[in-house]
Structure formats: structure tokens, C-alpha cells
Amino acid sequence: MNRRAGSVARLATPVKAWGQRFALLLLISAAVGLMVLGKADVALVERARTTLADGVAPILEVASQPVVAFNGMVEHAHQLLALTAENKILREQNRRLEHWQMVARRLEAENKALRKVLNVTAEPAVAYATARVIGDQGGAFVRSVLVNAGQTDGVLRGQAALTSEGLAGRVAESGQRTARVLLITDMNSRIPVFVGESRERAVLAGDNTAQPHLVYLGRQAQLAPGERVVTSGHGGVFPPGLPIGTVASLADGTVRVQPFVDWSTMEYLRLANYELPGVLSDFHEGAEQARGAR
Amino acid sequence: MRPAALHRLDWLARSASPVAISLLLVILGMVPLQIPDVTPVIPAWALIAVYYWSVHRPDLMPIWAVFIIGLVQDLLGGGYPGVGILALLLVHQFVASQRRTFARASFQLLWLIFALIAAAAVALMWLLNCLLQQQLLEVDPALFQYLTTLAVYPCLAWLFAQAQRSFLS
Numbered sequence: 001m002n003r004r005a006g007s008v009a010r011l012a013t014p015v016k017a018w019g020q021r022f023a024l025l026l027l028i029s030a031a032v033g034l035m036v037l038g039k040a041d042v043a044l045v046e047r048a049r050t051t052l053a054d055g056v057a058p059i060l061e062v063a064s065q066p067v068v069a070f071n072g073m074v075e076h077a078h079q080l081l082a083l084t085a086e087n088k089i090l091r092e093q094n095r096r097l098e099h100w101q102m103v104a105r106r107l108e109a110e111n112k113a114l115r116k117v118l119n120v121t122a123e124p125a126v127a128y129a130t131a132r133v134i135g136d137q138g139g140a141f142v143r144s145v146l147v148n149a150g151q152t153d154g155v156l157r158g159q160a161a162l163t164s165e166g167l168a169g170r171v172a173e174s175g176q177r178t179a180r181v182l183l184i185t186d187m188n189s190r191i192p193v194f195v196g197e198s199r200e201r202a203v204l205a206g207d208n209t210a211q212p213h214l215v216y217l218g219r220q221a222q223l224a225p226g227e228r229v230v231t232s233g234h235g236g237v238f239p240p241g242l243p244i245g246t247v248a249s250l251a252d253g254t255v256r257v258q259p260f261v262d263w264s265t266m267e268y269l270r271l272a273n274y275e276l277p278g279v280l281s282d283f284h285e286g287a288e289q290a291r292g293a294r
Numbered sequence: 295m296r297p298a299a300l301h302r303l304d305w306l307a308r309s310a311s312p313v314a315i316s317l318l319l320v321i322l323g324m325v326p327l328q329i330p331d332v333t334p335v336i337p338a339w340a341l342i343a344v345y346y347w348s349v350h351r352p353d354l355m356p357i358w359a360v361f362i363i364g365l366v367q368d369l370l371g372g373g374y375p376g377v378g379i380l381a382l383l384l385v386h387q388f389v390a391s392q393r394r395t396f397a398r399a400s401f402q403l404l405w406l407i408f409a410l411i412a413a414a415a416v417a418l419m420w421l422l423n424c425l426l427q428q429q430l431l432e433v434d435p436a437l438f439q440y441l442t443t444l445a446v447y448p449c450l451a452w453l454f455a456q457a458q459r460s461f462l463s
Binding site: 020023024027028030031032033034035036037038039045048049052053056059060063064067071133134135136137139140141142143144145146172180182187188207208209210263264265266267 | 322328334336358364365368369372374379380387416420423427432438
């Protein structure tokens with residue numbers, strides 16, 4: 001009996017070792033295969049991502065509650081401490097904003113009148129979905145967040161993700177209940193922009209640092225720190241004029257842009273659908289008519 | 295249910311705890327903390343978990359589980375899938391090949407070895423990302439992430455040890 005057990009063990013050990021080596025090779029090949037599939041941007045990988053994100057979303061929603069509550073408390077305490085000073089600042093700001101509101105109203109009326117004169121078609125209506133950031137995909141190689149709104153809320157790939165400060169990113173993948181937003185700082189993010197008063201055309205390219213840089217900038221471009229960077233609308237992904245940030249530095253021929261969005265306090269994102277199918281076709285038809293009328 | 299079946303269920307749940315803890319850690323690691331500048335340097339939780347359990351309970355951290363943990367991490371993380379998996383598989387394989395050394399190692403030695411392995415793993419991930427991206431990436435983010443991973447290792451190892459003592463002894 002003992003001898004038989006011994007011989008089984010003698011046989012089993014190499015078989016087991018061989019099996020383990022085989023499993024390792026198989027799994028390593030699978031990992032490499034996944035890399036190739038991921039690089040090729042296969043729909044299967046995207047489906048797997050969104051399905052998993054949808055499945056994990058409830059856990060993340062629950063887990064982020066204490067963080068939200070804690071941050072809320074800390075903020076509340078801060079606000080209580082700075083109440084008087086803040087009030088003063090807000091009153092000042094309010095006065096300034098009231099003035100701006102007046103200016104904006106006048107400009108809006110003027111704009112409307114001029115549009116009417118020129119027969120310009122109206123800008124397409126925008127549908128917003130507001131979503132909470134439930135996952136922050138940290139790490140050295142990716143800058144993206146997971147939000148708790150998906151296709152059921154009308155969130156689709158390519159939509160702009162905004163905070164009250166400005167553009168944060170665009171929807172890279174959308175599942176049923178969740179969507180992944182690729183931030184403008186991610187190394188895969190490329191956004192056509194206008195820079196400064198002269199409206200120089202360029203592309204804002206993320207590189208995983210806090211300040212993305214400008215590429216394809218005209219050689220004659222004269223830029224200064226502090227100039228505003230807004231979306232240009234080229235490429236048709238975003239509408240023109242969404243605020244992104246300001247020129248931060250111009251060292252060694254690289255123009256870096258400081259985004260308006262404060263990444264650490266980014267709790268909610270507005271996902272803006274500028275491409276409502278009905279509105280868009282109306283828009284195109286309108287444009288055709290305007291062209292025909294001219 | 296018969297006591298034997300209950301017993302078996304209990305045993306199963308306990309045996310699954312290392313993998314379950316690792317997966318939970320990968321998911322919870324994504325909760326937005328809203329602390330300035332912490333996101334890029336969030337530690338590589340899966341790396342610590344896979345290393346710890348491969349050293350202490352290799353029987354409960356089989357290689358296919360390592361693959362699944364890596365897959366979940368990569369898919370949720372939004373980067374190229376497969377990069378993290380490959381790093382974790384190689385870490386697991388290295389630990390398995392040096393089992394005798396690890397069996398007698400002190401905590402300090404384990405930490406030191408982890409420092410070397412994690413450096414190799416982060417370097418590999420950086421290299422693969424460069425290849426897939428077809429451009430030279432900045433080294434700093436990877437370096438900082440490596441340092442935070444190294445720094446939280448003792449805390450996490452302590453927590454894992456508590457879990458090991460209460461579930462698995």
C-alpha cells in the first residue's frame with residue numbers, strides 16, 4: 001500500500017509541476033493576448049469593461065458614502081470657521097456678477113437680434129445628465145474616473161464631461177449604469193482647442209501630468225501665460241467654446257495648460273449630450289436651408 | 295443542512311478569503327478619496343495582496359486567481375488590459391519558485407524582497423505601457439506609485455496577518 005502511494009506520488013509530482021507550468025504559460029499568453037486586443041480597441045474588451053464596471057458600481061456607491069460624508073463634515077467645519085470672511089468675498093463677487101449679468105443680458109438680446117438679421121440657425125439644444133464620480137482610477141498610467149450614469153441615462157461615448165469650472169474629459173465607454181470618463185490629463189486625450197484672444201488653433205494633449213500640453217501649435221503663435229484655452233469644436237466631438245484652462249508655462253517650447261477643473265474636489269460631473277439625434281438632424285436641415293436661402 | 299455540509303461551506307468560505315480580500319481591495323482602492331494629488335500615487339493594492347498571499351498561503355492563492363485579480367484590476371483601471379495581469383503572474387511565479395527562502399524569512403526580509411519585486415513589476419508595467427503607447431512615458435508617476443506601495447506594505451501586511459490569524463488558523 002505504502003509502496004503504491006509512493007509511486008503515485010512520484011508520478012503525481014512531475015505531472016503536477018508540468019500542469020502548473022502549462023497553466024502559467026497559458027495565462028501569460030492570455031495576458032499578452034489581452035494586451036493586443038486592448039491595443040486594437042476591440043469591442044469585446046470594452047464590453048467586458050463596462051459589464052464589470054456596472055457590476056462593481058453598487059459596491060463603489062456604498063463604499064464612497066463614508067468618504068463623501070466625511071469630506072462633507074470637514075468642508076462644513078471649514079465653512080463655519082471662514083463664514084464672515086467668505087460672506088464678504090461673496091458679497092463682493094455678487095456685486096460683480098450682477099454687473100456681468102446685466103452685460104450678458106444685453107449681449108444676449110443683441111446676439112439674438114443679429115442672428116435674426118443674418119438668418120443664423122440656432123445652436124442645438126443640450127441635454128445634461130449629472131453623475132457622481134464613484135471610482136477614481138488611480139495609478140501611474142491612466143487618468144480616468146468612473147461615474148454612476150450610463151446608457152439608461154442617455155450617456156453615450158464621446159460626450160463631454162464638465163464641472164462648473166470647465167471641461168474635465170470625455171466619455172470613453174458607457175455601460176448600462178456606469179460610464180468611464182477619460183480626463184483631459186490622460187495620455188490618450190487629444191482635444192482640438194483655441195488659445196488666447198488670437199484664437200490660435202492647437203490640440204491639447206494629455207500626458208498623465210497635472211498640466212497637459214499643446215501640440216500642432218502654429219509656429220508664429222505668440223502666447224503668454226494666463227491666456228484662456230477653450231474647445232474649438234473641430235472634429236465635431238465637442239461644441240466650440242467650452243472652457244478648459246489657462247496657459248501655465250511656455251518653457252522649452254512646450255506650452256503647458258493649467259485646467260480649470262480642480263481634480264481633488266471633482267464630486268459630480270455633468271455629461272453633456274450635444275449630439276441629440278433629433279436636434280442634430282434639425283440643425284443640419286436648418287443649416288442646409290440657410291445655405292439654400294443665401 | 296447537515297453539519298458536514300455546513301462545515302464544508304465554512305471551510306470553502308475561509309479558503310476563499312485571501313482571493314476575496316484581494317478583489318475587494320482592488321475595488322475599494324478605486325473609491326475617490328478627494329484628497330489633492332493622491333490619485334496618481336494610489337498604491338498598487340493588488341501587487342501587495344498577491345505577494346502577501348503567495349508567500350504566506352500559496353495554496354489559497356492559485357495562479358488562476360492571480361489572473362482574475364489582475365483582470366479585474368486592469369479592466370476597472372481603464373488602462374491596457376493584460377499589463378497588470380502579466381506583472382502579477384510573474385510576481386506569483388517568482389514567489390512560487392523561491393518558496394523555501396520565503397518560508398523562513400523574517401518580516402523585514404519579506405519587505406526588502408517585496409521592494410525588489412515591486413520595483414521589477416512597476417518597471418515592467420512602465421515598459422509595457424511605453425511599448426503599447428509607442429512613446430516614452432514619464433518615469434515620475436510610476437516611481438511615486440512604487441514608493442507609496444512600498445510605504446503601505448507594512449500596514450497592509452499587518453491587516454492581512456490579522457485576517458490570516460482569525461480566518462485561516
